[in-house]
Amino acid sequence: MLRQIGRRLFTMIITLFGVSIIIFLILRLLPGNEVTASLGVSAGLLSHSQLAALDRYFGIGKPFYEQYGSWLGSVLTGNLGVSLQSRISVASLVGTALPVTLELAIGAMLIGEIIGVGFGVLGALHPAKFVDNLGQGVSIFGLSVPTFIIGTGMVTLLASVFHYFPSSEGFVSITANPWLNIQQIFFPALTLGLGVGAAIMKSTRTAMLEVIGLNFVRTARGKGLSRRVVIWKHLLLAAMIPVITMSGIQLGYLLGGTVVVEDIFVLPGLGRLLITSISDRDFAVVQSVTLIYAAAFIAVNMVTDLLYTWIDPRTRA
Amino acid sequence: MRPFATSLPVDVSSPGSDLSELDVPGARRRSALRSLWRHPRGRIGCILVGVVVLAAVAGATGLTPYNALFQNNAAILKAPSLSHLFGTDQFGRDELSLVMQGLWVTLEIACIAVAIAGTVGTIAGIVAGYLGRWTSAVIMRITDMLFAIPAILLALAIVTALGPGWLDSALAIGVGYIPIFVRIVRGPVLSLRESAYIRAGRVLGFSPVRLLFRHVLPNVSGIVAVQVSMALAWAILAEAALSFLGLGPPPPTASLGEMVSASSPLAATAWWTLAAPSVAIVVAVIGFNLLGDGLRDAIDPRTQRH
Numbered sequence: 273m274l275r276q277i278g279r280r281l282f283t284m285i286i287t288l289f290g291v292s293i294i295i296f297l298i299l300r301l302l303p304g305n306e307v308t309a310s311l312g313v314s315a316g317l318l319s320h321s322q323l324a325a326l327d328r329y330f331g332i333g334k335p336f337y338e339q340y341g342s343w344l345g346s347v348l349t350g351n352l353g354v355s356l357q358s359r360i361s362v363a364s365l366v367g368t369a370l371p372v373t374l375e376l377a378i379g380a381m382l383i384g385e386i387i388g389v390g391f392g393v394l395g396a397l398h399p400a401k402f403v404d405n406l407g408q409g410v411s412i413f414g415l416s417v418p419t420f421i422i423g424t425g426m427v428t429l430l431a432s433v434f435h436y437f438p439s440s441e442g443f444v445s446i447t448a449n450p451w452l453n454i455q456q457i458f459f460p461a462l463t464l465g466l467g468v469g470a471a472i473m474k475s476t477r478t479a480m481l482e483v484i485g486l487n488f489v490r491t492a493r494g495k496g497l498s499r500r501v502v503i504w505k506h507l508l509l510a511a512m513i514p515v516i517t518m519s520g521i522q523l524g525y526l527l528g529g530t531v532v533v534e535d536i537f538v539l540p541g542l543g544r545l546l547i548t549s550i551s552d553r554d555f556a557v558v559q560s561v562t563l564i565y566a567a568a569f570i571a572v573n574m575v576t577d578l579l580y581t582w583i584d585p586r587t588r589a
Numbered sequence: 590m591r592p593f594a595t596s597l598p599v600d601v602s603s604p605g606s607d608l609s610e611l612d613v614p615g616a617r618r619r620s621a622l623r624s625l626w627r628h629p630r631g632r633i634g635c636i637l638v639g640v641v642v643l644a645a646v647a648g649a650t651g652l653t654p655y656n657a658l659f660q661n662n663a664a665i666l667k668a669p670s671l672s673h674l675f676g677t678d679q680f681g682r683d684e685l686s687l688v689m690q691g692l693w694v695t696l697e698i699a700c701i702a703v704a705i706a707g708t709v710g711t712i713a714g715i716v717a718g719y720l721g722r723w724t725s726a727v728i729m730r731i732t733d734m735l736f737a738i739p740a741i742l743l744a745l746a747i748v749t750a751l752g753p754g755w756l757d758s759a760l761a762i763g764v765g766y767i768p769i770f771v772r773i774v775r776g777p778v779l780s781l782r783e784s785a786y787i788r789a790g791r792v793l794g795f796s797p798v799r800l801l802f803r804h805v806l807p808n809v810s811g812i813v814a815v816q817v818s819m820a821l822a823w824a825i826l827a828e829a830a831l832s833f834l835g836l837g838p839p840p841p842t843a844s845l846g847e848m849v850s851a852s853s854p855l856a857a858t859a860w861w862t863l864a865a866p867s868v869a870i871v872v873a874v875i876g877f878n879l880l881g882d883g884l885r886d887a888i889d890p891r892t893q894r895h
Contacts, residue, residue: 290734298746416875418826420833420846421867424853432857528741532830536853546742547834550749562746566738573737 276581280574291566292347296340299555347563353556357549362560365545370564373530373541375446375453379461380526381519384468389515391469392476393508396484407473414470419529423463423536430459443540460537464529468522475518479511486510513584520576524569621811624887631883634818637876641869645696648689655683657690658841666859676861678852684865687848692869694844695832698759699824705763706824707817710770715801715809717771718778729775732768740765744827748836755838762827766820773816774809781805811888818881822874829870845870 318326346353352362391407398404430436446453483489484507492502531543538544542561549557625631647653654674655661661681669676675684717728735743747761781787782805790800831837832846843851848866856863 287734287737290730291737294734294738295746298743298750300750416871416878417867418829418870418874420830421849421863421870424849424856424863425867428853428856428860428863524739528739531741531745532834535834546745550745550836553749555749558746558749562738562742565742569739570737 273581277578280578284570284574287570288563288567291570292344292563293340295559295562295566296343299559300336300339343559347560352560355549355554355557357552357554357557362557365557366542366560366564369540369542369545371445372443372539373534373543375457376460376464376530376534376539376541377523377526379457380464380468380529381523383461383465384472384522384526385519387465387469388472389476389508392473392515393480393503395473395477396480397503399481407477410466411470411473414466414468415474419463419467420532420536422466423460423533426459426463427536443538456537456539460533460539463536464526464533467529468526471522472515472518475514476511479514480507483507483510509583513580516576516579516583520572520579523572523576527565527569527572621884621887625883628883628886630879631887634876634879634881634883637872638880641692641873641876642696644689644869645693648686648691649693649697653683653686653689655686657682657686659683666855666862668859669861675865676859678862679855679859684861687843688845688865688869691843691845691848691866692873694838694842695825695828695846695870696873698755698762698828698838698844699821701756701759702762702824702828703766703817703820705760706766706820707770707813709763710767711774711806711809711813713767714771714774715778715805718775719782719797719801719805725775728771732771735764736768738765740823741827741830744831745834745836748831753836753839755842758828758831758837762824762831765827766823769820770813770816773812777809777812778805781808815881815885815888818877818884822877822881825870825873825877 343353350363352366354361355365358365387410391403391410395404395407427437443456444452488510489502489506492506493499497506530541531546533539534541534543535547542564546558546561546565549555549561626635648657659682661677661683663681664673664677665681666679667673667677667681669684673683673685675688677683678687713728713732717725717732738746743765744758744761747764748757751757751760787800787804790804795804828837828844829846829849832844833850835847835850837844837847845866849863849870852859852862852866
C-alpha cells in the first residue's frame with residue numbers, strides 16, 4: 273500500500289510538471305506581454321530605453337526555457353508572483369480565495385452525495401415507486417440542465433419570489449459569521465450539487481440493483497440481521513466501488529463548475545479570481561490559479577484510485 | 590441459396606455485383622442507420638438533432654419568423670403568445686428568432702471545435718496505437734497531461750491567450766476534447782495492428798500511410814462517429830458556458846450562453862428571456878447525447894437490447 277502511494281505520488285509530480293509546461297506555453301501565446309498588460313495603451317508612449325528597462329525587469333526576450341525555469345523556481349519556493357492589476361502577491365490572493373472555493377466544493381459534494389446516495393438507495397429498494405420516480409426526475413434534470421442555467425434560475429427565483437439575495441451584503445467568512453456564511457454557500461452548493469447528485473444517483477441505483485439479488489444478501493437476512501444493517505452495511509459497501517468512481521469523476525468536474533457558480537453567485541473564490549484576472553489579462557494570476565486547479569484535479573483522481581484499493585481488496589495487485 | 594440480406598437496397602442484377610459485395614461498408618452503414626432509427630433513444634436523438642440543426646440553419650439564412658435584430662418598440666417584454674412564440678426581449682426583439690440565430694452561432698463553434706478535436710485526436714490515436722513504443726509513449730504522456738487539466742479551465746486558459754473570438758473559442762473548446770479521442774481510438778488500433786489483414790498488407794509492402802488511412806481508419810470510424818456526437822453535446826455546453834462568462838465570440842453574434850447571461854436581470858419579471866435560450870441549449874445537448882447513445886448501440890450489436 274505504501275509503495276503504491278509512493279508510486280502514484282511520483283507520477284502525479286511528473287504529470288503536474290508537464291501540466292505546468294503546457295499552461296506556461298499556452299499563456300506565452302498571449303499577444304502582448306507584461307508591459308502592455310500593465311500599462312495598456314500608454315505602453316506606446318514609452319521611450320525605447322524605458323521599454324528596454326521594463327523588458328529586462330519582466331524578463332521579456334529571454335529564451336522560453338529560462339523564463340519557465342525562473343517561474344518554476346519561484347513557484348517551488350512558494351513565490352507565485354505578483355498580480356499586475358492589484359499589485360498584491362498572488363499567494364495572498366489565492367490564500368483568501370482558496371477557502372471559499374474549498375467550502376463551496378465540500379458543500380456541493382456533501383449535497384451531491386446526500387441526494388445521490390439517498391435517492392439511489394431508496395430508488396433501488398423501491399423500484400418504480402414514488403421515491404424512485406422522483407429520484408429519476410431529479411436525475412434527468414440535474415444531468416441535462418447545465419449548471420449556469422440552474423444557477424441563473426436559482427438566483428432569479430430567490431430574488432423575485434423570496435426577495436432574498438444572500439450575497440448582497442458581501443461575502444463573510446465562516447469564522448466571522450457562520451450562519452450567514454452557510455446561507456451564502458448553501459445555494460451555490462445546491463446548484464453544483466444537483467448535477468453531481470444526479471450522476472451519483474444513477475450509478476448508486478445501478479450498483480445497488482446489481483448486488484441486491486446476490487446470495488450474501490440473503491444469507492445476511494437469513495442469519496437474522498436487521499433490514500437496516502443489511503442495507504446500509506452490507507449492500508452499500510458492496511455497491512461502493514462504482515459510487516466512489518463516479519464521486520471522484522464528479523469532484524473533478526465540480527472543480528471546473530465552481531468557476532461558473534462563483535461568477536453567478538458573486539463568491540470571492542478561486543474561480544472568480546480566475547475570471548477577473550482573465551478579463552484583466554493578469555496572467556501571473558491566471559497561470560497560478562489554473563495550476564492549482566490542475567493540481568487539485570490530479571490529486572482527486574489519485575485519491576479516488578487509492579480508495580478503491582483500500583475498499584476493495586480484490587484490486588490490490 | 591438465398592442471399593442473407595435481400596432487404597438491402599443493393600441492385601443485385603447489375604453487372605459485377607455478386608453476393609460477396611453485399612457486405613461492403615456502404616451496406617453496413619445503411620443497416621446501422623436503420624438500427625439507429627429502431628433504437629428508441631436513438632430515434633428521439635435523431636429527431637431532436639434534426640430540429641436543432643434545421644432551426645439553426647434557418648436562423649443563419651434569415652428564415653426566422655421575424656428579423657432577429659428588428660426592435661419593435663410596440664412589443665417590449667411581451668410574454669409568449671401566438672405572434673411571438675417565445676415572447677420578446679427588452680428591445681422588442683423576437684426571442685424565437687434570436688434563439689435560432691444564437692443556436693447557429695453555438696452550433697457552428699461546437700462543430701469546428703469537434704472537427705479540430707476529432708481530427709487531431711483520431712490521427713494522434715491511430716499513430717500512437719500503430720507506431721512503436723517511443724512515439725506512442727510521447728503521445729500518451731502529452732495526452733495524460735492535457736487530461737489532467739479540467740477541460741473548461743484549459744478552454745479558459747486558451748481563450749485568455751488568444752482573446753475572445755470565433756475561431757479562438759472553437760480552438761479552446763476543441764483542445765480539451767483531444768485526449769478523449771486519442772484514448773478511444775488508440776485501444777482498437779493496438780489490437781488491429783496485430784490482425785492478419787494488416788500484417789498481410791505490411792508483407793505486401795503497403796506504405797504505413799496507406800495502411801493507416803485506407804485500412805485502419807475505416808475500422809475505427811464507428812467509435813469515432815459515436816464520440817463525435819457525444820463531443821458535440823459537450824462542446825455546445827462548453828461554448829454556452831464560455832459565452833455565459835463573457836468569453837464567447839464578440840458582439841453582435843450573440844450565442845446562446847450570452848443570451849442566458851443577458852437574461853439574468855430580466856428573468857424575474859420576464860421568465861421567457863431565460864427559458865428560451867435555456868430550452869434550446871438543453872434540447873441540443875440531450876439530442877446529441879441520445880444520438881450518440883443510439884449510434885453506439887447501432888454500431889456495436891453486443892450492446893443492443895440489454
